[in-house]
Amino acid sequence: MTLDFPVIFLLPTNLGADELHELEEQIPTLTYDINEAEVILGNVHRKQRVLFELRKHKLVTEEISTTETDEPTSPSPKRRRFQTPGSVITEDSDTASDGDFHPLLTQSTQSTLKATPTNVKVVKLAWFTESLKAGTVLPIQDYTLYRGRKQQSKPAKPQQASPTKAANIIKRALADPKPSSHGSRPGSSHSTTSHGRRDHFITKAPALLHMTTSEHEVELPPIPAYLHTTYACQRPAPTHPPNEPFIEELMKIRTARTLLGDKIGVRAYSSAIAALISYPYPLQSAFEVARLPGCGLKIAQLYQEFREQGELQEAKEDESDPRLAVLKLFHEIWGVAETTAREFYNKGWRDLDDIVEYGWDTLTRVQQIGVKYYDEFQQKIARAEVESIANIILEHANKIHPGFQMVIVGGYRRGKLASGDVDVVLSHPDKAATRGFVEQIVVALEQSNYITHTLILSTANTERGQEPVAWKGNEKKSGTGFDTLDKALVVWQDPHWTTDEKKNPIPHRRVDIIISPWKTAGCAVLGWTSGTTFQRDLRRYCKKERSLKFDSSGIRSRADGTWVDFESGPNGEPAPDMLTAERRVFEGLGLEWRPPEERCTG
Incomplete structure (x- = not known):
């Protein structure tokens, strides 16, 4: 209840x-x-x-x-509901995808005036x-x-x-609202100080959404059944949705929220973006936006501004904000999270030269490498090069122990034409082959001069006998829930070049090599393939609907903490390949299969 x-x-x-x-x-x-x-x-x-x-x-x-x-x-009183043609709406705004969604439209001025x-x-x-x-x-x-x-x-x-006077209040409320000079996230707006530093926590009461007669007369398409769920893992999310230009503007605002540490704003925007990506029709009105899960009045207002102006003022201001430009530069350094980026800024550093001159000795080794190869890591990796790197890894793996299989995951598998890094999952039907294998493959690739630096080498899965971690109930823990698979996060450079240059001209690349035991390889492929909001809602779905704990290293019961096997066949036989294992995870969780190209939730 x-x-x-x-x-x-x-x-x-x-x-x-x-x-x-x-x-x-x-x-x-x-x-x-x-x-x-x-x-x-x-x-x-x-x-x-x-x-x-x-x-x-x-x-x-x-x-x-x-x-x-x-x-x-x-x-x-704002929870009072009003009946409109074809739907029931409420005055509840900005409900992210975590709860019941409430499509929002201003039908009664008096009720809105009472809402706050x-x-x-x-x-x-x-x-x-x-x-x-x-x-x-x-x-x-x-x-x-x-x-x-x-x-x-x-x-x-x-x-x-x-x-x-009440008459004047209602008259103003019904007037066509002017687009905000800043736009607003679900829950806040911005102001700019004389120093150019924006306070992202300024809030204001929501404005009314103006609707013209012609917009009321537009016959809107029915909301697809899959958009009546708040879980992004139950919806298709294509690489290039019909409303991509508007979504890209929202992503710019979300990036600013990330850099400024506004966790609630990031989460709210992520939910709205995921819903808009799954909406299969070109938007026609702000009302159409307001009825989608995770959107509500504020995202509808932003759409109205976008339709009128062709851009969002807040996104435009974000891109010209000098502080955000510096935070973005620092955040793009491999090994520097948004919190560390703000720490660098607060120390007075404004570019990479400042970091080298004033803070080099305070950086971790990973951050030093991130600074050293910053420009090269910013270069995107074409699909052909991703495939070439992955094939070299698989070739070396099978030289060590024949029978390894590999899936290229990450943005490549979701269909991106260019990737920021290369992510591969390796597995082998023989459990003994994957035990300690991450160290063997790294050594082999280092000896072949493909790996120039090893940033992180984790053998946590091997150290616990490659058994899925039992879930420990509501025990408090820190961190982001990153999986416990064996993995190596490395810097890669092809040692073979054909030009006359004395120094290798081929750019360094970021490569993640993940090793999964065969019995949980489907979870590994699923977790490392899907978009961020898809993964977040998959974990939430497992918790709320199935009483399970999901991550890339396996599925556990929240009732007794034991491992749940969805990847074996009806007679206990292992999956024939890693992609079949992934499909079995979807089926075991009661989810409709979504190909990787439909998991681009952003």
Whole structure:
């Protein structure tokens, strides 16, 4: 039974990526717009920290004293539903793919004007988690850190006072909204300071979506059945969808969110992008966008701006933002995550020369190699070269132990014409052949002068006897859930060139060699092939719908932690090849087979 929670905004502060995503999945009334929230939920414990978080999100409030009567915390009136031709819609905005999706359209001005609550409570995370355990929404008073009455932000410049009469309010609300000068992510918008540094946590109440009479008269195609699910792993996601130009603009905004550390924004945009990629028709109106899972009013507003302007102002500003340009440069260094990129920027570094001059000795070996070969790693790898590198790896593998099979995974298998790196999965029907093999293949390729540097060499799978890791329940752990297969992440350069140059002119390439035991090779191929949002939703689907734990090293039961074998045949016989094993994983999970070219969720 779904508990009747008020509208909740979840603060990402003090939450790891996995914990944040898991909580988002559990909150049935989650909003990505702090202005819509009746309750702000956070892993915070002091009032001073609460006030800091509110300032950071540009939510201006006046504290409600203990002697005042607060508004009751109950489900928002904005959840009132309105019947429209062919669909039921709601005023709930920005529902990412983790929960029930709510197509959004403004049909009633009065209801919209009531949608934003005037008061807000900031409460401890324990209120929500203990309510789930109790099976009922617990009284909120004992968990409340702060109660406030929302105030309007002070304008930067004096502005004419807004009319207060209801007629004038409704008239303005119904007026054609001007495109935002920044655009907005689901849950936030941007401002630019005099120093060029943008604060990506500024939020504002959602505007109404203007609909013309002609747009109402457009007969829209029915939403495909597969888009009534919130799981991207149940939908086709082609390489080149019909609405690719608009999607590319959203991807630019998502990239900026990634660089600025806005985890919630990244997740919300990823859900919207995945839904739009799966939509098989050219978009005709903002209403059409609003009805898709994970999109809602804000993505619809962005589409309306894109249709009118041919671009998104926010994406344009992102591309011209000098700070983001530097963060992007640093983030593209192999071995530098977005957090490290921001650390480099905060040290005053602005280019690769600064890193070399002022911070070379503080870099890890992997980061030093990433800087050294930065320009070469930025060059894309054509499909023919990907195949050539993969065939050399397979040839050396079979010289060591005949019978190895290989699948080229990653973007190549999804149909990309050019790749950023080369990913291959190797496996062998003989379990003894894959044990410790990653070290053998690396040594062989080093001796043949193909591998110039080994960045990461992991033998975790061999060290545990090549058995799938039993799932350890709700035990807390850090990291991103990266699989535990044996793997080598290396720098590659073909040692053979035909020109008269004394120095090898062939660019260095990034190559990942993954070794999987045969009995879980299907999971390895599936995990290393599919797009990021496809993989995320596959794990979520397994958890929510099948009570399973999935990663590229196998499938485990969440009931008792044991390995679940979907890859063997009905009589226990192993799969004849790795691609058959992958198909069996889809079938075992109850998922329709999606070829790699339909897993391009971004």
